[in-house]
Amino acid sequence: MSHTEPLPQSWIEQLRALAPAMMAASPYARALGAELGEVERGVALLRLPYQEAFIGDPSTGVIAGGVVTALLDQTCGYAVWSALDQFAPIATLDLRIDYMRPARPREPLQARAECYKLGRAIAFVRGLAFETDPGDPVAAAQGVFVLRGKKAGAELRGRTSPPAKTTVKADGELEGAATNSSLPEDPQ
Amino acid sequence: MTPEVLAAVLARIPYVAHLGVRAELHGDEMTAVLPYSEHLIGNPMLPALHGGVIGGFMELTAVIQLSLQSGDGAPKPIDVTVEYLRSGRPRDTFARAEVKKVGRRIANVQVEAWQEARAKPIAALRGHFLLAART
Numbered sequence: 001m002s003h004t005e006p007l008p009q010s011w012i013e014q015l016r017a018l019a020p021a022m023m024a025a026s027p028y029a030r031a032l033g034a035e036l037g038e039v040e041r042g043v044a045l046l047r048l049p050y051q052e053a054f055i056g057d058p059s060t061g062v063i064a065g066g067v068v069t070a071l072l073d074q075t076c077g078y079a080v081w082s083a084l085d086q087f088a089p090i091a092t093l094d095l096r097i098d099y100m101r102p103a104r105p106r107e108p109l110q111a112r113a114e115c116y117k118l119g120r121a122i123a124f125v126r127g128l129a130f131e132t133d134p135g136d137p138v139a140a141a142q143g144v145f146v147l148r149g150k151k152a153g154a155e156l157r158g159r160t161s162p163p164a165k166t167t168v169k170a171d172g173e174l175e176g177a178a179t180n181s182s183l184p185e186d187p188q
Numbered sequence: 189m190t191p192e193v194l195a196a197v198l199a200r201i202p203y204v205a206h207l208g209v210r211a212e213l214h215g216d217e218m219t220a221v222l223p224y225s226e227h228l229i230g231n232p233m234l235p236a237l238h239g240g241v242i243g244g245f246m247e248l249t250a251v252i253q254l255s256l257q258s259g260d261g262a263p264k265p266i267d268v269t270v271e272y273l274r275s276g277r278p279r280d281t282f283a284r285a286e287v288k289k290v291g292r293r294i295a296n297v298q299v300e301a302w303q304e305a306r307a308k309p310i311a312a313l314r315g316h317f318l319l320a321a322r323t
Contacts, residue, residue, distance in 0.1 A: 028241055030227075058201060065247050066241075070238065089231075095272075
């Protein structure tokens with residue numbers, strides 16, 4: 001961090017810079033209005049402002065489950081992108097959502113997702129949606145994504161060690177996060 | 189529930205208007221319709237409908253079907269699993285829900301969504317829903 005020598009921009013930095021344009025290019029991402037918050041290797045956080053258009057229960061003002069699904073789907077997608085080395089098209093194969101409680105009306109929602117295993121063709125992700133406290137979640141997601149690009153092959157674990165050596169100092173936090181997000185004991 | 193009553197119930201739900209969903213009722217069979225609209229596109233390159241739109245649409249289909257059968261208040265999703273089979277093209281999407289079991293508090297529902305052919309579903313949903321307590 002103390003070095004002033006400019007290092008090549010990491011993929012995470014590129015993704016962070018690209019995210020607003022990616023969201024703007026996707027009509028439904030725009031309609032949803034979520035913004036990328038923190039992103040690190042294998043982990044992404046999105047923030048979703050409350051909209052009256054999302055209400056699924058007019059008697060309470062609680063947003064529809066589908067909005068939470070869309071937010072978690074998108075957050076899981078960004079977690080997968082953040083685990084890659086470069087942009088690749090991805091598609092949701094399977095997404096399970098557990099709804100723990102209704103989202104609080106008129107409050108923004110956040111979602112945090114973690115890509116805990118990245119294979120050649122498949123990425124495994126899990127995430128939580130909450131207003132402020134991840135310990136008191138609105139919903140949990142477990143997703144499987146398909147990587148569609150030709151170069152989608154690299155393994156998350158393999159990539160995080162030797163070749164990244166030169167960027168460890170500048171990217172210390174990201175490297176640490178990558179290690180945490182690919183725990184070998186994680187269930188498949 | 190008559191088609192008119194159903195349409196009135198749906199008209200009160202902002203999320204239904206957000207997606208643009210309508211329900212077609214023929215006897216006891218309900219088909220939910222998601223007319224194509226540009227704002228539903230998730231991936232502009234393909235282009236393809238947003239996965240969250242398809243998931244939300246099928247969840248809504250399950251809720252409408254359950255409301256038709258049980259009547260009292262809106263059922264709430266407990267858990268849903270969405271399987272994406274084909275990418276959603278920029279065209280109208282349809283869905284039908286099948287209630288596999290209704291217990292005292294919980295119902296199990298399966299939904300399929302399709303576009304050009306019912307036999308080629310673009311996505312499927314399985315889920316449990318908490319029924320409104322009967323008074």
